[in-house]
Amino acid sequence: xxxxxxICCAALLFLGSYFTIVKKPVTVxxxxxxxxxxxxxxxxxxxxxxxxxxxxxxxxxxGRYSSESIYQLNSEWRDQDNRKIDLAKFENKNVxxxxxxxxxxxxxxxxxxxxxxxxxxxxxxxxxxxxxxLVTIDPSRDKPSVLKEYAxxxxxxxxxxxxxxxxxxxxxxxxxxxxxxxxxxxxxSFTHSSLISFLNKxxxxxxQSEGLxxxxxxxxDAIAAINKN
Amino acid sequence: xKRMFLIAFVLGLAFSANQLPAxxxxxxxxxxxxxxxxxxxxLYKKKGGSKSECIKPFYFxxxxxxxxxxxxxxxxxxxxxxxxxxRIFADRNYLKDWRDDLIPGDxxxxxxxxxxxxxxxxxxxxxxxxxxxPTVAExxxxxxxxxxxxxxxxxxxxxxxxxxxxxxxxxxxxSIMSTGRNKYGVYDMFGLIREWTYDFSNMNINGVAIxxxxxxxxxxxxxxxxxxxxxxxxxxxxxxxLPNLGFRCARDFN
Numbered sequence: 001x002x003x004x005x006x007i008c009c010a011a012l013l014f015l016g017s018y019f020t021i022v023k024k025p026v027t028v029x030x031x032x033x034x035x036x037x038x039x040x041x042x043x044x045x046x047x048x049x050x051x052x053x054x055x056x057x058x059x060x061x062x063g064r065y066s067s068e069s070i071y072q073l074n075s076e077w078r079d080q081d082n083r084k085i086d087l088a089k090f091e092n093k094n095v096x097x098x099x100x101x102x103x104x105x106x107x108x109x110x111x112x113x114x115x116x117x118x119x120x121x122x123x124x125x126x127x128x129x130x131x132x133x134l135v136t137i138d139p140s141r142d143k144p145s146v147l148k149e150y151a152x153x154x155x156x157x158x159x160x161x162x163x164x165x166x167x168x169x170x171x172x173x174x175x176x177x178x179x180x181x182x183x184x185x186x187x188x189s190f191t192h193s194s195l196i197s198f199l200n201k202x203x204x205x206x207x208q209s210e211g212l213x214x215x216x217x218x219x220x221d222a223i224a225a226i227n228k229n
Numbered sequence: 230x231k232r233m234f235l236i237a238f239v240l241g242l243a244f245s246a247n248q249l250p251a252x253x254x255x256x257x258x259x260x261x262x263x264x265x266x267x268x269x270x271x272l273y274k275k276k277g278g279s280k281s282e283c284i285k286p287f288y289f290x291x292x293x294x295x296x297x298x299x300x301x302x303x304x305x306x307x308x309x310x311x312x313x314x315x316r317i318f319a320d321r322n323y324l325k326d327w328r329d330d331l332i333p334g335d336x337x338x339x340x341x342x343x344x345x346x347x348x349x350x351x352x353x354x355x356x357x358x359x360x361x362x363p364t365v366a367e368x369x370x371x372x373x374x375x376x377x378x379x380x381x382x383x384x385x386x387x388x389x390x391x392x393x394x395x396x397x398x399x400x401x402x403x404s405i406m407s408t409g410r411n412k413y414g415v416y417d418m419f420g421l422i423r424e425w426t427y428d429f430s431n432m433n434i435n436g437v438a439i440x441x442x443x444x445x446x447x448x449x450x451x452x453x454x455x456x457x458x459x460x461x462x463x464x465x466x467x468x469x470x471l472p473n474l475g476f477r478c479a480r481d482f483n
Contacts, residue, residue: 067315067316068316068317069317070317072315072317169352169356169361172427172428173349173352176348176349176430176467177317177467179466181431182431183428183431
């Protein structure tokens, strides 16, 4: 009696483990590459990466910001001094932001110049409430040192201006939020929109100036819009 | 003796319970096909470039992401639930065919492609499973497999394709893998849903108008379906959601 019980159990144990272990793996083509953006992911022996079900992909930050704020985007950037920064660092400042790339010869210098005109239009006693942000769309060439050189050459005040480089995906997500379009050409240059965005202290886009003609009345409208709460 | 069998039975059950996480994992895994790369001719030539673009090898999901798969994603990522999602990331029709945040409901087929999802949601899903959205060039290259000889796709001529594109919004989307596979072994490139691409918004930078004068400068004037896709893509915003718009993921080869 006892013996048969053990045999029976052993057989079932064997069968159970057979189905658990030898269960045919689902065919998945995987290159073993893990993405750093997923935290605490589990890699199975066959190289398939499945995120922890309790883990969040951390693409966005919930709750803290207004539903229109671009600071909800969980992105990571390096500035011209190679400091790691989150866009939300600019919370509580009025931000004038444009996307560009350093080796751009036509539109970008005009955009940067426009931003400098905006900077000079802001009264000196208010200027500390403003930050000027340039985000590169060419992360492979625009290293922080290149951005630093650019800032120096353009005489941009290091206290007020941030020139940022991020991952390709962070750049794309930011561009999608702003409605900025860009595409790399075969010769390494970019075709892109000309867009200056005005963000209020919560990071909401309150005004956008499109094209390469900046008129003074639209600047004062934009400044008024980001200061209105 | 009877009791012993009962014990053994319970033990057996305990072992089968072991397989539940595996089942979970299986739902999220979509088989991928290695596409060896190739040449893609964009509808509008890029500045200073040659007519065709070289595309590096990549992996491509054989089918679109399903409701069942997307449910796993929203369960694990509360910020992507319908009631929680921020308007900047998805418009108010996000997942509108689902009954509730975590209950798609009886009317939603778990094996149909998930629709009413924004670009941001699609991008986040792909990132979550360790993949990314395919680029326009990659998607178009794979879709060309529907026009090659030996394709089992039901839609393989421009005429059929135009008919499908001109149909209105569907009441219900069929299951994945219901429209046949193309020469690359990929299912449902046409005939089921339209799909998000990573760089969809970067197609129309100079404001090229579609139809009429918009065709001037195009590389292939006879490819009317390509114009339709081009026009459709340029009408979207990254937060847009539509009842016939879903996605699938891709991955770099190395």
